[in-house]
Amino acid sequence: MTQKEFLNIVMPFKDKVFRLAKRLLISTEEAEDATQEVLLKLWNNKEKMEGYKNVEAFSMTMTKNFCFDKLKSKQAQNLKIVHNNYEDANTSLQKQVEVNDSVNWVARIIEGLPEQQRVIIQLRDVEEYDLDEIADMLNMNNTAVRVNLSRARKAIREKLTNTHNYGIK
Amino acid sequence: MVLNNDIIEKLLEKYENGETSLKEEQQLKNYFSQETVAPHLEMYKPMFDYFLGNQQEQFTKDVPLKTKKVINYKWISAAAVAVLMLGFYLKSNTNNDLGTYQDPEIAYNEVTKSLEMISKTFNKGTSTVGYLEEYDKGASTLGYLNEVENATNIIFKTNQ
Numbered sequence: 001m002t003q004k005e006f007l008n009i010v011m012p013f014k015d016k017v018f019r020l021a022k023r024l025l026i027s028t029e030e031a032e033d034a035t036q037e038v039l040l041k042l043w044n045n046k047e048k049m050e051g052y053k054n055v056e057a058f059s060m061t062m063t064k065n066f067c068f069d070k071l072k073s074k075q076a077q078n079l080k081i082v083h084n085n086y087e088d089a090n091t092s093l094q095k096q097v098e099v100n101d102s103v104n105w106v107a108r109i110i111e112g113l114p115e116q117q118r119v120i121i122q123l124r125d126v127e128e129y130d131l132d133e134i135a136d137m138l139n140m141n142n143t144a145v146r147v148n149l150s151r152a153r154k155a156i157r158e159k160l161t162n163t164h165n166y167g168i169k
Numbered sequence: 170m171v172l173n174n175d176i177i178e179k180l181l182e183k184y185e186n187g188e189t190s191l192k193e194e195q196q197l198k199n200y201f202s203q204e205t206v207a208p209h210l211e212m213y214k215p216m217f218d219y220f221l222g223n224q225q226e227q228f229t230k231d232v233p234l235k236t237k238k239v240i241n242y243k244w245i246s247a248a249a250v251a252v253l254m255l256g257f258y259l260k261s262n263t264n265n266d267l268g269t270y271q272d273p274e275i276a277y278n279e280v281t282k283s284l285e286m287i288s289k290t291f292n293k294g295t296s297t298v299g300y301l302e303e304y305d306k307g308a309s310t311l312g313y314l315n316e317v318e319n320a321t322n323i324i325f326k327t328n329q
């Protein structure tokens with residue numbers, strides 16, 4: 001497989017990989033590193049890649065696992081205390097400026113969800129994957145995905161209703 | 170879009186239970202991307218706006234794809250091993266043939282022959298050293314010059 005053929009396969013979903021990584025790792029830089037890592041792993045295993053029936057789904061699973069590992073090792077290092085150091089200056093500045101912007105509230109609310117729900121919201125409501133596809137990617141069954149999705153959506157709506165009411169009252 | 174609020178509300182309920190199809194979710198997204206939505210549904214707007222906005226985010230970093238190096242290392246190591254093997258092979262070949270004699274008598278004869286050769290050439294060397302005597306002879310004849318000097322001294326003395 002040449003570099004060009006590889007890029008033709010990878011290009012359509014590299015942004016999705018990046019967005020999923022960012023959803024989990026929050027910082028743009030870390031998400032970029034994770035995306036690079038995932039794409040390089042794919043490139044190094046490009047001979048095997050032809051055997052996969054769905055490279056995109058496989059890559060999303062790989063990204064999820066990679067990010068979960070990253071988060072776990074971060075917890076092990078107790079870096080949680082200095083949470084700010086992996087939130088790049090760029091977005092935090094933006095956040096300060098647009099702190100009242102309700103769209104940003106959504107980002108924050110999603111950040112507060114459990115990891116599993118964040119992944120599912122990302123895959124369904126942003127990337128618009130089929131429920132079966134998501135179940136496949138996350139190695140879960142269809143119902144479990146649906147339940148988690150429903151919980152995540154309700155949680156987001158609840159928090160948004162609260163902040164919305166604050167704005168009015 | 171001719172979706173009235175009733176339909177949207179029903180869709181939202183289904184949506185929250187995770188039961189909407191992708192198509193129905195697209196309808197919701199379209200509805201909430203309008204400038205104005207029903208006031209009692211306003212809190213949903215940022216959510217759908219955010220989902221649509223997030224779809225635009227792109228990965229812009231370059232990925233350095235390199236593989237040729239790995240293959241090169243393989244070939245280099247193979248070549249290095251080949252060269253080493255060749256070296257050992259050639260070396261072991263020359264080491265085996267030392268020209269050793271198996272029969273002690275022949276060996277003895279050969280040793281005396283070569284020792285004789287050594288002494289002969291050594292003698293030739295010492296004989297040429299004999300020429301150094303000629304140098305001594307020359308030096309001793311220089312002694313006569315002193316006599317000449319003595320004689321001249323005497324002559325000059327008498328003149329004074």
